[in-house]
Amino acid sequence: MSRLEITAPDGAPEVEPGDDLVAIVLLMASLADGDVLVVTSKVVSKAEGRLRTGTREEALPGETARVVARRGETMIVRNHLGLTMAAAGIDNSNVPQGQIVLLPEDPDASARGLRDGLLDRTGVNVGVVVSDTAGRAWREGQTDIAIGAAGIVVAEDFAGRRDGYGNELAVTLPAVADELAGAAELATGKLGGRPFAVVRGRADLVLPRGEHGRGAAALVRPDGADLFGYGAREAVVRALRAEVADQRPFGAPASPTELSAAVRDVVGLVPSHTGAADGALLVTCPRGLMRALTALTFAHGWMVHTTDHPNEVRLRPSSG
Incomplete structure (x- = not known):
């Protein structure tokens, strides 16, 4: 028993x-x-x-390592302890009015x-x-x-x-x-x-x-290892921005096979293998599809690099 x-x-x-x-x-x-x-x-x-005097909104920036998702006034963030919580875990209950507790x-x-x-x-x-x-x-x-x-x-x-x-x-x-x-x-x-x-x-x-x-x-799972580093909307926005500082939460680079399949399915382009040790891919991409290709590549943990040939780009795993 x-x-x-x-x-x-x-x-x-x-x-x-x-x-x-x-x-x-x-x-x-x-x-x-x-x-x-x-x-x-x-x-x-x-x-x-x-204990601090003020509001959760005033204290939130100092307790935030990264914003994960935002819906109206609700903000889910990864705080400096690595915890992903609403308002970084800052609380204004069971404390005197006008105060918060971190x-x-x-x-x-x-x-x-x-x-x-x-x-x-x-x-x-x-x-x-x-x-x-x-x-x-x-x-x-x-x-x-x-x-x-x-x-x-x-x-x-x-x-x-x-x-x-x-x-x-x-x-x-x-x-x-x-x-x-x-x-x-x-x-x-x-x-x-x-x-x-x-x-x-x-x-x-x-x-x-x-x-x-x-x-x-x-x-606490390491940043980028939890599979859900951003909210759905935020993931789209950050992929389109494709800023290196935003990439870690997307996780480790996908395999060349997985990225190739995504590129074919989403933008209709067919990457070719370069034979490089890092699995780099070559893609001929019309200018009108470059933004979509860049975001797709970024979300898979890869980066787009230009080459000497017009409209041809090299896709390589990110090292960041």
Whole structure:
């Protein structure tokens, strides 16, 4: 039998900049070896002095690494932590009017500090998750995810194992840190004033003393590796602009075969292979189709280069 218990105590005090979160946690919760403490990023940010006067719109440029998509007033961005979130994760709820709260500067470091502090003061070995709320691209609603973690396995790798029928598992990687954050949110709620939760029953995920693990940063896919680096409209606009700085989110260059097929299907041109080691292609392109060819090539991680022959261009994989 498997059993999971989640406790989110009532009565947490209002957290102010400089407050000792370890002391507050010990005041609120009873911890045992193998527990996982889930703390909302809001209280971590407050304790770390991440409150600012102003609006989300005013703070957004400073927290944005890249705009992913924009629909009216809603802006989805990749922030400096690598997280893709609405308004970079900047929040104006549960704070005084006229103020906002930014995400912690280094949520994994925040989690490590909490874990070390709890171990030093109590001798108890727990895992720590710093959670925040995020939407999902193909699902309505939001759920909590781990943006910081220490002392826990953040993802269980089942690749290479076999199920009960003997089938080999290829890409099975449960993001257990996110699952713990989502489970804890069922107990903490959004309006209950319960920013701490203790999850008991997954001691197998808690690492030994002195081992903090890879942290929640390990769950962030590198820019360009997530397959969906831009929103649909933004992808079209950026491909047509074809600026080198915009190319990384399109991912690694496609194969010459894939690009050739796309060029034939979309603009009706037939590339020829040059035999070059990088797989470069030659295309004779009428001037009226050059804009379309350039955008198509750019979106596949390639670049268009002119040659000495009129209307002939060379397509080469981007090195950026």
